[in-house]
Amino acid sequence: MRIAKEEEARSAARAAEPGEGGGASAASAAIELIGVGKRYGDFFALRDVSLRVAPGERTVVCGPSGSGKSTLIRCVNRLERHDEGRILVDGVELDDARATLRAVRADVGMVFQQFNLFPHLTVLENLMLGPMRVRGVTRAQARERAMGYLERVRIPEQADKRPGKLSGGQQQRVAIARSLCMEPKAMLFDEPTSALDPEMISEVLDVMIELAGTGMTMIVVTHEMGFARQVADTIVFMDAGRIVERAEPEAFFERPASERGRLFLRRILQH
Amino acid sequence: MGGASICPARRRRARLGLVALAPLALVLGGCGEALQWYVVSPATSTGRANLLFLLGGIWYTLALSLTAIAISIVVGLLVALPGLAANPVARGFNRVYVECVRAVPILVLILWVYYGLPIVLGVAIGVFWAGVVALALSDSAFEAEIFRAGIQSIERGQIEAADSLGLGYVDRMRFVVLPQAIRRVLPPLGNQLVYMLKMSSLVSIIGMQELTRRANELVTAEYRPLEIYSVLVLEYLVLILVVSAGVRRLERRLARDAD
Numbered sequence: 001m002r003i004a005k006e007e008e009a010r011s012a013a014r015a016a017e018p019g020e021g022g023g024a025s026a027a028s029a030a031i032e033l034i035g036v037g038k039r040y041g042d043f044f045a046l047r048d049v050s051l052r053v054a055p056g057e058r059t060v061v062c063g064p065s066g067s068g069k070s071t072l073i074r075c076v077n078r079l080e081r082h083d084e085g086r087i088l089v090d091g092v093e094l095d096d097a098r099a100t101l102r103a104v105r106a107d108v109g110m111v112f113q114q115f116n117l118f119p120h121l122t123v124l125e126n127l128m129l130g131p132m133r134v135r136g137v138t139r140a141q142a143r144e145r146a147m148g149y150l151e152r153v154r155i156p157e158q159a160d161k162r163p164g165k166l167s168g169g170q171q172q173r174v175a176i177a178r179s180l181c182m183e184p185k186a187m188l189f190d191e192p193t194s195a196l197d198p199e200m201i202s203e204v205l206d207v208m209i210e211l212a213g214t215g216m217t218m219i220v221v222t223h224e225m226g227f228a229r230q231v232a233d234t235i236v237f238m239d240a241g242r243i244v245e246r247a248e249p250e251a252f253f254e255r256p257a258s259e260r261g262r263l264f265l266r267r268i269l270q271h
Numbered sequence: 272m273g274g275a276s277i278c279p280a281r282r283r284r285a286r287l288g289l290v291a292l293a294p295l296a297l298v299l300g301g302c303g304e305a306l307q308w309y310v311v312s313p314a315t316s317t318g319r320a321n322l323l324f325l326l327g328g329i330w331y332t333l334a335l336s337l338t339a340i341a342i343s344i345v346v347g348l349l350v351a352l353p354g355l356a357a358n359p360v361a362r363g364f365n366r367v368y369v370e371c372v373r374a375v376p377i378l379v380l381i382l383w384v385y386y387g388l389p390i391v392l393g394v395a396i397g398v399f400w401a402g403v404v405a406l407a408l409s410d411s412a413f414e415a416e417i418f419r420a421g422i423q424s425i426e427r428g429q430i431e432a433a434d435s436l437g438l439g440y441v442d443r444m445r446f447v448v449l450p451q452a453i454r455r456v457l458p459p460l461g462n463q464l465v466y467m468l469k470m471s472s473l474v475s476i477i478g479m480q481e482l483t484r485r486a487n488e489l490v491t492a493e494y495r496p497l498e499i500y501s502v503l504v505l506e507y508l509v510l511i512l513v514v515s516a517g518v519r520r521l522e523r524r525l526a527r528d529a530d
Contacts, residue, residue: 079431098439106437116432120450129446130436182436 028055028217029090029107029185031076037084038071038241045071046082047241053186053234056215060228060249063238064264069221072238073188076219077108090185106134109179113191115171117163123150123174124159127181135182142181149177153207169200173207186217193224223268229253237261310495311502321489325502328482329510335399335474335481336467339406343467344460346407347414352444354419365415372412378473381405385477402474410467417463421456422448454525461518465511472507482506 031053038046046068053059061069074080075087078094078101087094089104118126127146131137137145150156153173155166163171172192179187189208193201205227212218212231222228228235228249235252237245237260245252245261256262311325312318354365385401396404425448433443475484486503490496 077435079434102437102439105435108435110431110435112428112432114428116426116428118429118432118447118451120454121446130438133442133446134437178436 028215030055030088031090031108031186031217031219032088033072033076033085034087035085036072036075036082036087038068038075038080038082044241046075049085049241049243051236051243051246053217053219055185055217057233058212058218058231059220059234059236060232061219061221061236061238062223062225062228062264063244066240067238068241069238070190071241073110073190073219073221076188077105077110079110102134106130106182107185109182109184109187111172111175111179111187111189111192113194115163115168115175115195117171117175117178119163122160122162123155123166126163126174127178130178130182145181146177149180150174152180152210153177154203167200168196169203172196172200172204176204176207176211180211184216186219187211189218189220189222191221191223193222225253225268237264239264307495308498310493310498321493321499322502325482325485325489325499325506328480328485329506331399331479331481332468332471332510335402335406335471335479336464339403339471340410340464340467342403342407343410343414343463346411348418350411350415351418351422354415355422365419369412369415372408375409377405377409377470378476380409381473381477384408398474398477398479401477402471402479406467406470406474409470410463413463413466414460417456417459418452421452421459424455425451457518457522457525461515461522464518465515468511468514469507 031051033049033051036046036049037044049068049072051059051072061072063069071080075082076089076094081096082094089108092100092104094100094104117123118129121129124143124146127149128139128142131142131145132139147156147159150159153176155170155173158166158170158174163174166174176192192208193204196204201224205224208218208220208227209231220227220232232249235245235247235249236243237252237256237258239260244258245256247257251257252261253265256265309315309318311322313322350365350368353361354369356362381402384405385396385398388401388404389396429447429451430443433447438447471481472483474481475487478484482503486499490499493499
């Protein structure tokens with residue numbers, strides 16, 4: 001029964017082909033990394049990483065700890081600065097200029113493993129801050145937009161609560177809504193469910209699946225292979241700072257091309 | 272027992288307080304002729320006049336302390352922010368300021384500001400403002416360190432979240448970092464207020480008519496140091512206990528709001 005349901009969900013999620021978008025994100029951006037390298041002293045976190053994510057494409061990045069997956073997506077919105085190579089978001093090259101940073105960060109949303117909600121603000125205020133201060137939206141418009149996204153992540157009744165009063169799953173959904181309020185062209189997810197209790201993982205994944213269905217460009221670092229199979233257009237497998245394999249989900253899960261990929265899958269699919 | 276409604280810790284503390292006061296009462300009571308409480312007794316007209324004179328100093332003590340700490344907090348924040356910058360020159364400014372200001376005793380600073388600064392600036396400075404400037408300057412180094420620690424204690428994730436939304440430095444400080452940092456540093460800030468109230472007594476040296484100065488003047492007039500200085504001790508005690516209680520209430524209210 002489970003397999004049948006998965007098949008159904010898979011075809012539904014894939015129905016939104018890259019490039020076609022139903023929902024809120026009108027224009028999805030392409031993200032391109034060309035020969036990107038990043039080092040911390042003698043340690044190479046990223047080595048010669050090249051990747052192109054098409055507009056509306058859903059890419060899942062997986063790999064063992066320390067493989068550089070988090071570093072990769074953190075370089076895309078410049079939370080980390082890459083040392084070599086080039087990164088382009090929607091055709092704009094990333095550099096240190098304040099204008100570029102502001103523009104790229106407004107257009108690329110990020111969801112963190114630890115949620116990182118602002119504890120001293122209510123849920124609604126968390127969502128309204130970005131649009132008001134960065135997009136110049138009025139308070140009334142920001143509020144309307146915020147309530148809209150809260151409904152979309154299915155927790156509108158939590159609007160006036162402080163994040164501390166919410167469960168982990170609810171907090172992460174608020175975090176997703178907060179990023180979506182900026183109406184980004186691409187969304188990055190850094191192990192969004194890794195800090196959640198198991199029973200809350202699915203409520204967050206459901207939101208991400210629905211988002212994927214709207215044609216949003218997504219790069220998701222995750223260990224949730226079920227989600228990857230269901231939603232991803234591409235699986236990128238990394239190890240020791242390099243991209244080892246890049247394939248469609250079925251290909252990667254059924255017939256991994258690399259030895260390290262095979263080893264990785266064997267280990268995580270043991271449970 | 273009737274005391275069942277008071278928690279045992281409080282009862283213990285109350286008993287300790289009484290025990291501590293007992294020797295004081297014995298000493299004061301047992302001095303016999305050596306004590307002439309008439310000098311500050313509300314029962315006599317002289318006593319009343321003297322008490323009022325002494326108590327009048329409270330306004331100046333409060334004015335000095337509150338003005339000084341308000342200025343010191345603003346200056347402290349402005350000194351703290353460069354201390355966290357990427358720019359080494361900015362950080363250097365912070366270090367030099369804090370180390371130098373901390374190295375000068377408050378009394379010395381008061382003397383220099385009152386007697387020396389007017390000569391440098393070519394303009395007269397009144398006793399009150401000399402006191403305020405010296406106190407504020409001296410305290411600002413401590414406030415700077417308090418703010419620097421408070422801001423550094425904010426989790427990296429908060430800053431990353433603010434950055435990833437596209438918030439600039441000012442917005443990030445204003446809406447994300449400082450509101451959280453200020454709540455965290457309220458206890459040390461309260462400490463600094465208490466410290467300031469005590470240090471304001473040093474401004475008596477340049478003639479400011481605050482609590483300590485008035486006590487000194489009265490002692491010169493009446494030759495009754497024990498009684499008068501005891502009242503002075505009591506004045507500071509009550510003032511600071513009240514202020515401390517107020518600060519604690521503020522802390523609790525902010526902690527409650529943050530939930």
